[in-house]
Amino acid sequence: MSKMEYLKDMPIAVLGGGAVGKTCAADAKLAGREVRLYDMMPFAETTLANIDKTGILLDGVQRNLYCFERSGRAFFDIVTSDIEKAVKGAGLIVVAAPAMAHEPFFRALIPYLEDGQVVHIFTDNFATLLLRKLMREMGCTKKVIIGGWSSAPYGTRIENVNGFAFPHVGVKYRAITLRGASLPMSDIDDFLESSKYLPCIDAVTQGNGPEAGNTVLDIGFANINPVIHVPATILGVSTMENWGKIFGGYDKNSYSMYCHGLCPSICEVQYQFYEEEKAIAKAIGVGTPSYSYESFFSRRSVLTQEYMGLNKDGKDNVVFPLDQPSTEGNLGPNNINHRYLTEDVPVGCKIYHDLGVQYGVATPVIDSMIILAGAMHKKSFFETSKYSLAYLGIDNMSKEDLLEYLNNGNYRK
Structure with missing residues (x-):
């Protein structure tokens, strides 16, 4: 049995209500997982408006070498601006936010981290370094695995008409390989193993597979x-x-x-x-x-x-x-x-x-x-x-x- 198999049936928390966050959340829900979608106020008033009623429609060309595709309308288990509600008891935490939002997201997240959780950051953009630094400053000693990826799993866009964002994401392509690393690298095997239980990168794990970078600085260059x-x-x-x-x-x-x-x-x-x-x-x-x-x-x-x-x-x-x-x-x-x-x-x-x-x-x-x-x-x-x-x-x-x-x-x- 895989050391990380305990993640298989645990909820997935997706932090970020933009195109990547919504696509990751919809993808994981359509794969049959329990999914909580979170965004921070005041952005959540817009990004999460009516999502609990409409769900998110995921479709698009989804171009990739192996023709991996997953489409449909996903309704989430929790849609919230309460980060404690989003991450409590979750096994995998996906951070899908722009780099400039990383610090406020991390400051909100750190007090609610739990032992055994695995944090995946799309795209890393040096966020693993920032998260570990903030954990030191805030006195967080929880035993969590933290890693980042060189890119998002998709090229994806929210359907937008004259400034109105519809609950619809169109995926232009799906990555079949991504470069990832953990901080520290002593966690790399467990970090990459955990990705097998993260449906938003199924096209990667079932494609050419994830590639271990040489430290998280490698991921910054990647x-x-x-x-x-x-x-x-x-x-x-x-x-x-x-x-x-x-x-x-x-x-x-x-x-x-x-x-x-x-x-x-x-x-x-x-x-x-x-x-x-x-x-x-x-x-x-x-x-x-x-x-x-x-x-x-x-x-x-x-x-x-x-x-x-x-x-x-x-x-x-x-x-x-x-x-x-x-x-x-x-x-x-x-x-x-x-x-x-x-x-x-x-x-x-x-x-x-x-x-x-x-x-x-x-x-x-x-x-x-x-x-x-x-x-x-x-x-x-x-x-x-x-x-x-x-x-x-x-x-x-x-x-x-x-x-x-x-x-x-x-x-x-």
Whole structure:
């Protein structure tokens, strides 16, 4: 019997009422599990409105190599803005919230953690480091397993009509592999084993399987959002802002960074951004995923591997050529006030920069993205971002002390 099999029949708490949270919750409920869906006030007034009556309809293309699909309308066991009610007695806790919401979510969660619970964070975005730091500060000594993933299990969107969000999520694709890690890494076997009892990643566990990263910093580098989103949004901003205006005949909401913004020069910048990430990881002594140069030059960039995989020669099974039109990409962003910049720059890019400074690696491409995004927003993300190594609790640490903490959980500064 699996050591983690006790999770099989325990409730699943999903924290976050956005597209990923609602999709994870609906997916798990349609798989036959007891599911509690939570969001924090005041957001819950909107995100959870009428969900107890309507449920959530999950459908969509759900593109993936092995054609895994699960659709239907899910009605949850509990829909609540009371986090104690959501997590009490739960075995698995899914955190599906934007990075900027992690701290308030964690401060609400920590007092109600129970021994034996397993926390899965989609997408990690250095949240495992933040959660462990807050647990230390708040005096929480519960024996819980905490881990994060390189991406969400899906490309998913909430149906939205003229600003009204319907109780309907459309899944564009399902990941068949995800990179995950626990903090500390001494919990990695149990963390990955627990994922077998989390239906929202069934397409992964029944696909190519989860892949263990080399510490949670590896998972920060494995998050492909900064490397794809930031250069493509900043360098493609003229196409985005002119869409539906100078480029007439288009609905402004039909713009897709993937379908309309990417070009060979932007893809080259993305690749060099990735090379800087690799250099930081190497200097610290942690891992990064491996992507070929050619994989960046596609209208889905390196994202395609997540749901369509690689062939026996290590090449992408599917390539969307840059010189041909495609409708495969997700829509958006429509303006610069989008998470592709407002989250991926002050979180991902900023932490990469700070790690580079602390461990002696120059990051000129990443730094240029932070500078340009700041100019567009009339601020300095170097100065205004709350994300720093001190915020995560790993500032002024030698490489040896950092690795000891990441791998074995022994925290010393």
